[in-house]
Amino acid sequence: MKKTAASQHTSRRSRQSFRLVVVLLALIGLLVALSYNRQGIQDFIRLRGYQAPAAVAAIAAKDTLTTQGRRIFYVNQPDIADKASFASQCPSGNEQTVVLGCYHGNQDGIYVLAVNDSRLSGIEEVTSAHELLHAAYDRLDSRQKRQIDTQLTDYFDHGLKDNLIRAQINGYKKSEPDQLVNEMHSILGTEVPHLPPALETYYKRYFTDRSAITQQYANYENEFTSRQAAIKNDDTRLAALKSQIVVAEASLKDQADTLQARERQLNSLRAGGDIAGYNSQVPGYNLQVDSYNAQVAATKQLVNQYNQLVDARNAIALETQQLTDEITSSVAPISQ
Secondary structure, eight states: OOOOOOHHHHHHHHHHHHHHHHHHHHHHHHHHHHHHTTTHHHHHHHHHTOOOHHHHHHHHHHTTHHHHHHHHHTTOOEEOOOHHHHHHHHHHHTTOOOOOEEOOOOOOOOEEEOOOOOOTTTTTHHHHHHHHHHHHHHHOOOOHHHHHHHHHHHHHTTTTOOOOHHHHHHHHHHOOGGGHHHHHHHHHHOOOOOOOOOHHHTHHHHHOTTTHHHHHHHHHHHHHHHHHHHHHHHHHHHHHHHHHHHHHHHHHHHHHHHHHHEEEEHHHHHHOHHHHHHHHHHHHHHHHHHHHHHHHHHHHHHHHOOOOOHHHHHHHHHHHHHHHHHHSSSSOOOOO
């Protein structure tokens, strides 16, 4: 049966309406998809043409970054900066804080201080991982942050045993209380070797082997803590030696006074012609002199030992100062 002109017109309008609905639905679906994957699109745009410098790629490898971790790291185009450049990008508002890296919010850059001292090998890698975790935390939505915040806080309150790390985190309660959990997210993830299973699973988003990072942290941190422990031990020994020397010198003074008195007595006996009395007291006097001289020699040994230990202690203090100088441009000298 042939269609009339009116019916054909109605059919055409129906098809056009259907196509419009399909297009609108497609556009809506595209907008929804774009909204859910906005970060991925932004990452794609920022990474177009980006080639990680060799030093940055080496750090990514040593930190065992996953695909997701590497993407976040590279999106922030990390800069391993010398002191002058680093200071301009990462100013320190607290002279008591050693700043090794910084992350600029909204995925706007990661900066890491270049450290060339082989004794501090690994410090650039750990710092990079620390700042990467700040960038990763920045990407979490509110629900994810609530979940991870609860896990981090619970571990800090009930599971963390390392007093140095605990003190480090407690410092942020005063300096940056609004960033406390954010800092916990980076510190615990890079410095604590064993975390609860839920946190270990979470950090696997970014690292295939997190222990590679915590081991590097332990290695370079030991360069400081071992020297600090040695200085503390030497200071204890120096205090003990100093006490011995003070006691020995006081005893020598008393003996010297006694010997001088006996010497005057002997001289008086001889001058008075009492040779027998003089001769009878000479052996005892000589024994006292020998004892005195032996104690003088022993005290000199104590003084030499003290001075040698001072030199050794100060050499360690100088090494510690040199290491500190490597990671900061403004440090207070260590007392000697």
